Amino acid sequence: MSQPQYKTIVDHIKNQIDVGTLTVQDKLPSERQLSDQFDASRITAREALLQLEKEGIIYRLNRRGWFVSPTRLTYDPTSPATFNEIIKQQQRTGTTTPLSTELSEAPSEVAQVMGLSEGSPVYLIRRLRCVDERPILLEHIYVDANLCPGLLKHDFSQSLTGIFKEHYQKGVTRTDVTMYPTSLDAEDASSLHVSPGSPCLEIRRCRFTEENQVLEYDLEFWRHDAVELKLSFEHQ
Amino acid sequence: MSQPQYKTIVDHIKNQIDVGTLTVQDKLPSERQLSDQFDASRITAREALLQLEKEGIIYRLNRRGWFVSPTRLTYDPTSPATFNEIIKQQQRTGTTTPLSTELSEAPSEVAQVMGLSEGSPVYLIRRLRCVDERPILLEHIYVDANLCPGLLKHDFSQSLTGIFKEHYQKGVTRTDVTMYPTSLDAEDASSLHVSPGSPCLEIRRCRFTEENQVLEYDLEFWRHDAVELKLSFEHQ
DNA sequence: TCTTTAATCTGGTTTATACCAGATTAACAA
DNA sequence: TTGTTAATCTGGTATAAACCAGATTAAAGA
Numbered sequence: 001m002s003q004p005q006y007k008t009i010v011d012h013i014k015n016q017i018d019v020g021t022l023t024v025q026d027k028l029p030s031e032r033q034l035s036d037q038f039d040a041s042r043i044t045a046r047e048a049l050l051q052l053e054k055e056g057i058i059y060r061l062n063r064r065g066w067f068v069s070p071t072r073l074t075y076d077p078t079s080p081a082t083f084n085e086i087i088k089q090q091q092r093t094g095t096t097t098p099l100s101t102e103l104s105e106a107p108s109e110v111a112q113v114m115g116l117s118e119g120s121p122v123y124l125i126r127r128l129r130c131v132d133e134r135p136i137l138l139e140h141i142y143v144d145a146n147l148c149p150g151l152l153k154h155d156f157s158q159s160l161t162g163i164f165k166e167h168y169q170k171g172v173t174r175t176d177v178t179m180y181p182t183s184l185d186a187e188d189a190s191s192l193h194v195s196p197g198s199p200c201l202e203i204r205r206c207r208f209t210e211e212n213q214v215l216e217y218d219l220e221f222w223r224h225d226a227v228e229l230k231l232s233f234e235h236q
Numbered sequence: 237m238s239q240p241q242y243k244t245i246v247d248h249i250k251n252q253i254d255v256g257t258l259t260v261q262d263k264l265p266s267e268r269q270l271s272d273q274f275d276a277s278r279i280t281a282r283e284a285l286l287q288l289e290k291e292g293i294i295y296r297l298n299r300r301g302w303f304v305s306p307t308r309l310t311y312d313p314t315s316p317a318t319f320n321e322i323i324k325q326q327q328r329t330g331t332t333t334p335l336s337t338e339l340s341e342a343p344s345e346v347a348q349v350m351g352l353s354e355g356s357p358v359y360l361i362r363r364l365r366c367v368d369e370r371p372i373l374l375e376h377i378y379v380d381a382n383l384c385p386g387l388l389k390h391d392f393s394q395s396l397t398g399i400f401k402e403h404y405q406k407g408v409t410r411t412d413v414t415m416y417p418t419s420l421d422a423e424d425a426s427s428l429h430v431s432p433g434s435p436c437l438e439i440r441r442c443r444f445t446e447e448n449q450v451l452e453y454d455l456e457f458w459r460h461d462a463v464e465l466k467l468s469f470e471h472q
Numbered sequence: 473t474c475t476t477t478a479a480t481c482t483g484g485t486t487t488a489t490a491c492c493a494g495a496t497t498a499a500c501a502a
Numbered sequence: 503t504t505g506t507t508a509a510t511c512t513g514g515t516a517t518a519a520a521c522c523a524g525a526t527t528a529a530a531g532a
Contacts, residue, residue, distance in 0.1 A: 004515060030482060041517045046483085051433050054419040063483045063524045072416060078469045176468045180308060181417045181437055181460040183290040195484080197287050199435060201417055224417040232412045233314045240485060266512060277487045282513085299494045299513045431514080 009038050009048035017057065017068060028058060028066040054199065056225030062195060072228040073131055077177050077203065082159045083129055083137075092131050098156040099126040099191060103145060110142050113206060114214040121145035125156055128191055135192045136226035140219040147213060160216065170215055172207040179203040181224060188221050199224040245274050245284035253293065253304060264294060264302040290435065292461030298431060308464040309367055313413050313439065318395045319365055319373075328367050334392040335362040335427060339381060346378050349442060350450040357381035361392055364427055371428045372462035376455040383449060396452065406451055410444040417460060424457050435460040 016022040029037065034045035049066050052058045060066045075086060087094035105119040116122070122142045129137040141160065143151055147170070154163050164170045179201060186196040203220040252258040265273065270281035285302050288294045296302050311322060323330035341355040352358070358378045365373040377396065379387055383406070390399050400406045415437060422432040439456040 006515075032482080043518095044516060047515080051419070054433055054435055056416070056418050060483075061525095063481090064526080065482060078467070080471055172471055174468065174470050176466070178464060178466045180292070180464040181435060182292050183287070197290055199290055199417060228414060228416040230412070230414045231314070232410065234410050235316055235408055242485075268512080277489095279488090280486060283485080296513075297495095299511090300496085301512060 005038070005040055006044050006047040006051065009034060009040070009045060010051050012038075013048070013052060014057065022068050024068050024070050026068045028068070030065060053225075059223070059225055060195065062193065069225045070132060070134065073136065073226055074228050074230050076231050077179075077205075077229060078175075078231050078233075082161060084159070087131055093133075095130045095133075096157045097128045097130070099128055101125050101152050101156065103152065106142065110217060113204075114142065114144060114217050116144060116214075123148070123151050125152075125160075126191075127156060131226070134226070136223045138188055138191050138221040142217040142219075144214060147215065164215060170209050172215060173210045174208040174212075176206040176208075177203060178205075179229075184221060192221065192223065194223070201227060241274070241276055242280050242283040242287065245270060245276070245281060246287050248274075249284070249288060250293065258304050260304050260306045262304045264304070266301060289461075295459070295461055296431060298429065305461045306368060306370065309372065309462055310464050310466050312467050313415075313441075313465060314411075314467050314469075318397065320395070323367055329369075331366045331369075332393045333364045333366070335364055337361050337388050337392065339388065342378065346453060349440075350378065350380060350453050352380060352450075359384070359387050361388075361396075362427075363392060367462070370462070372459045374424055374427050374457040378453040378455075380450060383451065400451060406445050408443040408451060409446045410448075412442040412444075413439060414441075415439040415465075420457060428457065428459065430459070437463060 013022070013028065022028065028034075028049070031042050031045050031049065034040075034048070035042040038045065049058065049060075053060065053066075056072075057069055058066050059069050073087070073090060073092065079086075081089075083096070084094055102124050103121060104124050106114065106116050106122045108118045110116075110122065111118045111120060114122070123145055125139070125141040125143070127139045127141070128135050129139065145151070148164070148168050151163070154167065156163075161172065164172075182200060182202050183197050184192065184194065184200050188200075189196040189198055192198075192200075201222040201224050203218075203222065205216075205218040205220065207215045207218075209215050249258070249264065258264065264270075264285070267278050267281050267285065270276075270284070271278045274281065285294065285296075289296065289302075292308070293305055294302050295305050309323070309326060309328065315322075317325075319332070320330055338360050339357060340360050342350065342352050342358045344354045346352075346358065347354045347356060350358070359381055361375070361377040361379070363375045363377070364371050365375065381387070384400070384404050387399070390403065397408065400408075418436060418438050419433050420428065420430065420436050424436075425432040425434055428434075428436075437458040437460050439454075439458065441452075441454040441456065443451045443454075445451050
């Protein structure tokens with residue numbers, strides 16, 4: 001019935017969170033402090049922390065320490081509500097930071113999904129979205145350049161949907177979504193201020209106009225511990 | 237520009253999979269063999285393997301070794317298609333194994349979701365679902381005992397929806413779904429034949445009848461690397 | 473007071489070693 | 503041939519010790 005030593009540390013920290021000794025955004029003791037406290041090696045303490053991270057209970061900031069995760073943002077991928085609306089509903093504060101915008105050529109994979117030929121001109125917009133100061137979502141947005149000429153002159157800290165509607169009279173009538181858990185490569189991890197290889201939820205979203213053209217193709221990388229997807233649907 | 241050593245091993249294995257030297261279900265060299273091959277410590281080799289596991293590219297069988305992950309099963313949570321239908325569509329083979337069935341009392345959390353009072357009689361069915369011999373989904377299904385008397389005498393290797401329809405004339409008109417990435421506790425991990433703490437995708441599904449009663453409440457634990465969710469919807 | 477600098481703290485990565493327990497396999501006995 | 507047993511292989515867990523590179527903080531200088 002004996003359990004591994006790292007499990008003891010895991011349970012101890014979980015308990016501290018349950019009883020409120022540790023609360024949201026609190027900094028945990030450092031790996032070295034924990035290993036002293038439990039008379040274990042640093043690797044064992046780290047093992048426990050990595051376990052809690054996998055469960056989404058704690059997270060780390062690069063070389064700054066380990067912290068208790070905030071509650072997950074509840075998000076309905078089928079809802080037309082914008083990111084900012086969702087955040088306000090849940091009494092959070094949100095910010096959107098454009099990281100880069102460029103006119104480039106569609107990579108083969110992207111071209112295929114968008115129904116374009118490889119190398120077609122596409123705008124690529126990279127944005128970082130934060131909730132309560134914490135980066136939780138990285139977006140790579142591809143837009144057919146022929147569909148929205150001059151797109152890059154707009155302000156991308158706002159809703160893209162709004163820009164499409166207002167300046168190009170284009171709305172979305174259908175969306176295809178694919179999602180799966182994976183992990184972040186070095187560059188994306190760096191953008192989200194997490195360690196390379198951190199787990200994430202990848203969501204690919206393809207939005208179509210009434211004319212069945214692909215208006216945008218989004219690659220979204222969510223912190224795995226920051227979001228909970230919730231949807232409801234009727235059957236016939 | 238130098239990268240950590242474990243990254244070199246990660247890249248090497250990824251490349252082997254790309255070029256086909258390693259293919260689906262193949263066994264990888266053991267941790268000790270890899271550490272010899274790359275002149276690294278076993279911990280470094282293991283670090284690389286854990287990284288690949290997080291990405292969903294490889295998986296491990298307890299004390300048996302590391303293997304290349306099969307392609308993900310594509311699954312539409314809004315589709316009325318049964319598990320077996322989905323699997324057949326994708327040219328896979330599936331099996332369903334009931335692990336346990338019992339009549340018990342609703343835990344407070346479950347009772348709340350199902351709109352029952354705590355301790356109400358509920359059936360709890362635990363099933364394991366495999367694709368191509370590999371366990372990928374563990375289900376905990378709660379059913380209001382008053383709604384489906386005598387439920388446990390049926391065969392749960394079949395579709396539950398079918399049982400509800402055939403024997404109780406009950407159909408589902410609405411489903412609420414919640415999903416988020418987390419990790420498995422020791423017991424659930426053991427059922428799925430994976431190591432405790434392995435990452436997973438947890439899906440909670442609540443199905444309602446026309447009378448707005450909760451017919452069943454499912455807790456699903458998917459191997460994080462075994463599934464890809466795909467859905468499509470129209471906007472008005 | 474403000475800024476620069478140096479010391480210190482934290483996680484990130486790595487080596488070498490060890491022992492355990494389950495899984496597999498080879499050897500052996502019936 | 504079959505069943506049992508023992509050796510071996512594999513991952514699972516753990517210790518001790520290092521060094522590195524950002525992040526933070528305290529100290530020193532302007």
